[in-house]
Amino acid sequence: MKDIVIEPWLVDETTHEFFIPEYIIQLAEEVLKNYDLSVQNMQIVTTKPDKGGAIWKLETKSGPKSLKLLHRRPTRSLFSLGAQEYLVEVRKARVPPIVKTKDEKSYVEAGGKLWFVAEWIEPLTPVTKDLEGARKLCYALGEFHRLSKGYVPPKQAEMASRLHKWPKNYEKMITKMSWFRNIAKYYPEMPASPPLLEVVDRFEEQARKGRERFLQSSYVEFVKQGTAHWGLVHQDYGWSNGQMGADGMWIIDLDGVAFDLPIRDLRKLISGTMADLYKWDATWVREMILAYHEANPITPELYELLMIDLAMPNEFYKNMKEVVYEPEIFLNEQTAQLIQTIVETDQSKWPVLAEIENDWKGVG
Amino acid sequence: MRILMVCTEKLPVPPLLGGAIQTYISGILPHVSQFHDITVLGISDSSLPEQETIHGVHYVRVPGKIFEIYRENVVRYVEANKFDLIHIFNRPRLVLPIRQAAPDAKMTLSMHNDMFQPEKIDPEEATAAIAEVAYIVTVSDYIGNVIRCLYPQASPKLRTIYSGVDSERFLPGNHPKMQKIRNDIRRAHGLENKTVILFAGRLSRNKGVDKLILALPELAKKFKNLALVIVGSNWFSENDITDYVAYVRALAKRMPVPVVTTGFVPPNEIQNWFAAADLFVCTSQWQEPLARVHYEAMAAGLPIVTTARGGNPEVIFANENGLIVENPEDPSDFANKIAQILSDQSLMRRMGEKGRQLAISIYHWERVASELLEVWEQAEKTEQAVVSEEQAAGMTIEPLKEDATEQLNRPTPKADAKEKVHSKKNAAASSDKTKKGKTKKERAISMEDHQQTAKQKEAAAERTELAKSAPAPKQPQTGRHIKPFTIASGNQQTLDASPKTHLNRKLAQAKHDTKHFTIASSH
Numbered sequence: 091m092k093d094i095v096i097e098p099w100l101v102d103e104t105t106h107e108f109f110i111p112e113y114i115i116q117l118a119e120e121v122l123k124n125y126d127l128s129v130q131n132m133q134i135v136t137t138k139p140d141k142g143g144a145i146w147k148l149e150t151k152s153g154p155k156s157l158k159l160l161h162r163r164p165t166r167s168l169f170s171l172g173a174q175e176y177l178v179e180v181r182k183a184r185v186p187p188i189v190k191t192k193d194e195k196s197y198v199e200a201g202g203k204l205w206f207v208a209e210w211i212e213p214l215t216p217v218t219k220d221l222e223g224a225r226k227l228c229y230a231l232g233e234f235h236r237l238s239k240g241y242v243p244p245k246q247a248e249m250a251s252r253l254h255k256w257p258k259n260y261e262k263m264i265t266k267m268s269w270f271r272n273i274a275k276y277y278p279e280m281p282a283s284p285p286l287l288e289v290v291d292r293f294e295e296q297a298r299k300g301r302e303r304f305l306q307s308s309y310v311e312f313v314k315q316g317t318a319h320w321g322l323v324h325q326d327y328g329w330s331n332g333q334m335g336a337d338g339m340w341i342i343d344l345d346g347v348a349f350d351l352p353i354r355d356l357r358k359l360i361s362g363t364m365a366d367l368y369k370w371d372a373t374w375v376r377e378m379i380l381a382y383h384e385a386n387p388i389t390p391e392l393y394e395l396l397m398i399d400l401a402m403p404n405e406f407y408k409n410m411k412e413v414v415y416e417p418e419i420f421l422n423e424q425t426a427q428l429i430q431t432i433v434e435t436d437q438s439k440w441p442v443l444a445e446i447e448n449d450w451k452g453v454g
Numbered sequence: 455m456r457i458l459m460v461c462t463e464k465l466p467v468p469p470l471l472g473g474a475i476q477t478y479i480s481g482i483l484p485h486v487s488q489f490h491d492i493t494v495l496g497i498s499d500s501s502l503p504e505q506e507t508i509h510g511v512h513y514v515r516v517p518g519k520i521f522e523i524y525r526e527n528v529v530r531y532v533e534a535n536k537f538d539l540i541h542i543f544n545r546p547r548l549v550l551p552i553r554q555a556a557p558d559a560k561m562t563l564s565m566h567n568d569m570f571q572p573e574k575i576d577p578e579e580a581t582a583a584i585a586e587v588a589y590i591v592t593v594s595d596y597i598g599n600v601i602r603c604l605y606p607q608a609s610p611k612l613r614t615i616y617s618g619v620d621s622e623r624f625l626p627g628n629h630p631k632m633q634k635i636r637n638d639i640r641r642a643h644g645l646e647n648k649t650v651i652l653f654a655g656r657l658s659r660n661k662g663v664d665k666l667i668l669a670l671p672e673l674a675k676k677f678k679n680l681a682l683v684i685v686g687s688n689w690f691s692e693n694d695i696t697d698y699v700a701y702v703r704a705l706a707k708r709m710p711v712p713v714v715t716t717g718f719v720p721p722n723e724i725q726n727w728f729a730a731a732d733l734f735v736c737t738s739q740w741q742e743p744l745a746r747v748h749y750e751a752m753a754a755g756l757p758i759v760t761t762a763r764g765g766n767p768e769v770i771f772a773n774e775n776g777l778i779v780e781n782p783e784d785p786s787d788f789a790n791k792i793a794q795i796l797s798d799q800s801l802m803r804r805m806g807e808k809g810r811q812l813a814i815s816i817y818h819w820e821r822v823a824s825e826l827l828e829v830w831e832q833a834e835k836t837e838q839a840v841v842s843e844e845q846a847a848g849m850t851i852e853p854l855k856e857d858a859t860e861q862l863n864r865p866t867p868k869a870d871a872k873e874k875v876h877s878k879k880n881a882a883a884s885s886d887k888t889k890k891g892k893t894k895k896e897r898a899i900s901m902e903d904h905q906q907t908a909k910q911k912e913a914a915a916e917r918t919e920l921a922k923s924a925p926a927p928k929q930p931q932t933g934r935h936i937k938p939f940t941i942a943s944g945n946q947q948t949l950d951a952s953p954k955t956h957l958n959r960k961l962a963q964a965k966h967d968t969k970h971f972t973i974a975s976s977h
Contacts, residue, residue, distance in 0.1 A: 249522070414701040
């Protein structure tokens with residue numbers, strides 16, 4: 091068993107929904123031998139076949155637990171596990187406590203990956219898909235960011251920081267706009283190519299303007315304050331990874347945490363929520379920012395960066411990224427329709443951003 | 455000297471998986487190992503033993519891949535073994551941990567990339583690292599200038615040593631050894647009767663091969679029978695499809711010119727693709743340090759089209775061995791330059807010949823090795839200048855220190871006597887008469903020079919009193935610099951090491967004052 095290396099696996103129509111190769115299931119059982127748990131039932135709840143990750147729910151005599159096979163490099167996983175431990179033990183944050191092995195370790199290494207067991211929090215219910223739910227999500231996010239400050243990764247862990255990567259991300263977005271254009275140009279017969287060509291200039295222009303504003307912003311000053319000052323971002327925070335428990339909001343699935351400016355999580359949550367609404371709504375955006383601000387205060391300079399980031403063509407970019415893989419499939423009627431929807435939603439964004447632009451003037 | 459060469463944590467040496475730094479190290483080892491006892495410390499690989507000695511070079515391999523893990527292993531090794539000089543490749547962040555583990559070793563650093571940028575190394579750590587090393591060797595003037603801009607105090611320590619290529623392995627397609635290979639490759643890939651444009655490198659946004667692909671429709675209008683060959687995978691041996699690779703493929707599919715993509719080619723076969731080509735294009739969009747493919751293309755007798763980015767233009771003599779694209783973001787700029795060469799057969803031939811000639815006369819490994827040997831020898835002599843730089847960083851207005859810095863900058867007579875390739879101009883001037891690397895006998899003479907220097911040192915030591923009349927130097931801040939990089943596994947050692955280092959510094963300080971007067975008196 092020792093030389094086994096966990097690899098991503100194939101799923102197709104012959105496999106069931108949560109298929110996991112047998113050798114990984116055997117490894118999971120080996121891993122559990124390191125714990126003082128009497129497991130009565132073990133059920134797979136999520137898989138990441140393309141990366142080689144999985145989550146099981148365990149029923150044990152000491153209550154429900156989760157067993158996770160982390161798909162990232164072990165050193166990267168160490169960073170996240172350290173963060174989870176810090177948040178629970180030092181900051182008393184509402185994130186699932188890690189269950190220790192028999193010899194008091196936080197994880198087990200097997201198959202070239204890290205595995206760990208955490209408490210399965212019950213009950214957990216998603217917040218309602220309304221403004222009140224959004225406020226709760228945002229407040230919990232702010233709290234998470236505030237409590238994550240001061241985290242020092244374990245010595246063996248790989249440093250996970252995106253703090254310095256903002257300029258490159260903006261550059262990349264601009265570059266990729268030209269990729270979208272070129273693909274549409276060289277695949278003119280596809281249904282989504284003409285609409286894509288029609289709108290790509292506009293989104294590229296938005297990205298360029300955003301980058302200009304970004305270069306004038308306080309970003310450089312922010313970066314100088316270092317990772318410890320800003321704390322961690324979750325990177326995958328949304329309506330399922332923030333849920334209501336018995337005593338307040340819990341934040342789960344911390345595997346991807348990294349140092350960064352916290353408003354990146356908030357920006358993603360806002361723009362994603364507006365996309366779900368098919369329309370930008372000034373009240374929602376304001377309330378979401380305010381709820382966040384209550385838990386983790388936003389300075390006028392940080393607010394400005396949030397405004398800049400919200401103004402980037404994030405949704406267009408996110409949805410078109412796939413085009414490079416199989417243009418002959420991707421650029422179909424459905425994508426043509428999607429482009430239409432994105433353009434319409436985008437039109438409602440600008441009045442909203444203009445309206446709230448000056449909300450933070452004179453604050454702080 | 456007992457010398458330790460510390461590689462990066464990314465790829466193993468020898469360069470089984472390629473890599474410019476790994477190729478560089480392997481290229482110079484046969485030469486430098488004739489003069490020094492060399493140990494190469496690098497990362498482990500399943501196909502290589504943890505320790506071995508080949509042709510007198512000791513290889514030690516420790517787990518790496520992740521910088522933090524590698525750093526700890528390197529420190530552990532350095533603590534347990536003694537070296538006179540430690541040469542670190544491209545990892546300024548290893549300087550302080552290694553210094554802590556080896557307080558007495560002389561240190562030099564090679565820079566192949568912009569690793570001194572603030573997002574790669576904390577400025578405070580960078581300043582301290584620069585203070586600790588005697589010399590910083592860079593692969594191009596570009597890399598040196600970036601360091602100079604960020605850290606002016608590094609200036610006297612910087613020295614460009616252009617890389618090299620094995621001209622016996624990289625040969626023109628019409629060379630007797632290559633004719634069959636060239637024909638076989640061309641036949642196997644449908645490239646017979648085609649003019650083959652070659653790109654070799656990582657498939658990434660930075661390297662920009664997409665711009666070359668987008669230049670093809672324009673070129674296809676002017677020239678018949680063109681083909682583009684793209685050699686390389688997105689990241690060394692991994693053939694993962696990144697979004698960039700997917701983009702390049704999607705474009706290539708729709709081009710009026712055949713585009714052959716090879717995927718990863720093992721480093722020991724790559725010369726065959728150069729021999730099969732007719733023109734080499736480097737499309738770098740980023741500030742490239744200086745891509746080693748230029749040397750390989752020159753050796754293979756290919757005219758080069760490259761970009762005005764980073765150090766790339768430093769090896770191009772306009773209209774002699776290639777042309778430079780000023781706006782690499784614009785595909786038609788590539789189309790123009792390529793067309794210029796392709797439309798003039800005699801220019802194309804001359805450029806190829808010039809490239810080959812440059813590769814043979816200048817860009818050979820012996821020259822690289824001999825320049826590095828000089829750096830090491832000078833590092834040995836200027837040992838204590840390390841401390842002076844550290845102080846210089848801390849007290850910029852002290853006139854003595856500024857003078858000292860200038861003096862260090864001045865080449866010693868010995869260095870002057872040798873032919874060096876510091877810049878394009880020098881390279882051109884020396885290209886016709888560059889000799890083969892020095893013989894052992896000549897090296898022995900250099901060693902005598904060292905003894906001479908030692909005597910001078912002794913003589914100068916008597917004048918230390920004079921030095922004391924100079925303005926009192928500030929206390930070196932080594933303790934503070936070293937502290938944050940304590941490696942926990944060596945706790946015991948660390949507690950002792952700190953004051954010891956401090957004492958060494960004081961001793962060094964006395965020597966260093968002496969040293970300055972030595973130099974001054976010799977001018």
